[in-house]
Amino acid sequence: MQAPPDEPLDEVDEIAAEEGALRVDIITTPEDEGLRLDRALARHLPELSRTRLQALISEGRLAREGEPVTNGSAKITAGTHFTLDLPPPEAAEPVAQDIPLVIVYEDDHLIVVDKPAGLVVHPAPGNADGTLVNALLHHCGASLSGIGGVRRPGIVHRLDKDTSGLLVVAKNDRAHKRLAAQFADHGRTGPLERAYVAFVWGTPELPSGTVDVALARHSTSREKIAVRREGRFAITHWSRLAAFEDEQGRPIAAMVECQLETGRTHQIRVHMAHIGHALIGDALYGSGQRTRATRLGPQTRAMVEGFGRQALHAARLGFEHPATGEFLRFESALPPDLEALEQALASGH
Incomplete structure (x- = not known):
């Protein structure tokens, strides 16, 4: 102006x-x-x-x-x-790297990828390269959005390094602005769908429920998020998909679907731990529930104790296309490691 x-x-x-x-x-x-x-x-x-x-x-x-x-x-x-x-968009500092991508959908405005566990979304201290952004720069070239001078080109929302699943990236500034507005609105004025599958310790007694507690940075640990009254409001709706028992027939774990009404850092991990059902494999928020693994059969116990990440997968993503207004909806099947975990828990051996 x-x-x-x-x-x-x-x-x-x-x-x-x-x-x-x-x-x-x-x-x-x-x-x-x-x-x-x-x-x-x-x-x-x-x-x-x-x-x-x-x-x-x-x-x-x-x-x-x-x-x-x-x-x-x-x-x-x-x-x-x-x-x-x-300020005007800045050139992205990350370099393009030929890293394989699982592309679910792509057009001139956006790209939807199925991120594997272990892949960091954007460069940060300790992860200068080898990230999703590096891979996208190689795949998309100079078309990626750099709105606001933020050196995370095209990134609209994030997944934790060890969370797998669906993620949408904008390929131009207009698409970035409109997608970011949808995610900031949390679906209040338009359709937005984010559903995750998680494997948690314990079996919720109710078939479904809602966790509505505010989240903020932990007061002493900068890497953790905590439930804090003065934090930002955060709402997670969950439903039980399956329940698993130990060898004595006692409830031991469950598979749940979590739908986000907000998208705070570590939201599902903190909310599920808050109600006593921390994610399997979550070393940051689930350490107090590891003793439950001792009730599992030897094969299942070995798999659970050796599971190297939080058992969380972004399984469904839906949003309005930023250019056409069409509602797009994508689904991602469980990756092999979570499929194996599900089978092990179901067998109880």
């Missing part, structure tokens, strides 16, 4: 005048009341990290009611109008 030639550009307009820049309008809601500014913005712009937002604020790219803002820790009130000028 550039001012007419006969009007001088102020600091905010100079930023907005950058070629390819994008101005975003945000009006805070009652849910934002009393939050730090950077936290509130992160709620409205989930595709941008708080670190990225703080950097944009320090660069003078944020205005409140037309006045520049530089303090990201300021508390805000509902009904305040902010404008954020996002």
Whole structure:
């Protein structure tokens, strides 16, 4: 948005005048009341990290009611109008790498992949390359979206390294913006479907249920997420698909489907552990339930104790196509390691 030639550009307009820049309008809601500014913005712009937002604020790219803002820790009130000028897309730092991809669907706007367990989604400290982004850069070339200068081209949502399954990636900025809006909306105003299959310790007594507790970063462990009253709201709907018994016929484990109403970091893993049904193989949140494996038969016990990841698979993904509006729905069968786990638990040997 550039001012007419006969009007001088102020600091905010100079930023907005950058070629390819994008101005975003945000009006805070009652849910934002009393939050730090950077936290509130992160709620409205989930595709941008708080670190990225703080950097944009320090660069003078944020205005409140037309006045520049530089303090990201300021508390805000509902009904305040902010404008954020996002810089032009930056070239992705990751290099293209010829890494095999399982492509479920692809067109000019997006690509849906079936991610294997063990593949990191985007480069980060400790995983500089060999990621899904590196593979996508090789497959898609320069078409990948880099909206907002975020160096995670095309990534709309993420899966943990050791979670397998379906993931959609945008191939241009328009598709990225529209897909990100769907995921940020959590399906409230349009169809969005995210269903996971998980193998958990214990058998839920009820056939289905909902976990509705807020999540935030753990107070002492930066790698963990915890249930915290002051955290971001998070809702998981679960249903029992199968129950497994030990050799004495006692309930020992279950296969459940988890449907996300929100998409917080580690949401399913933390929510299921919170109700006493941590995921099998989850070393971060399920260590307290490992003793249950001692009740399994020797073959099943050996498989469970040697299972190298959380038993979680993104099995179903549905969303509106960002260009056509058509609802797309994809399904992914259990990968071989989870199939083998299911068979072992069912046999009880």
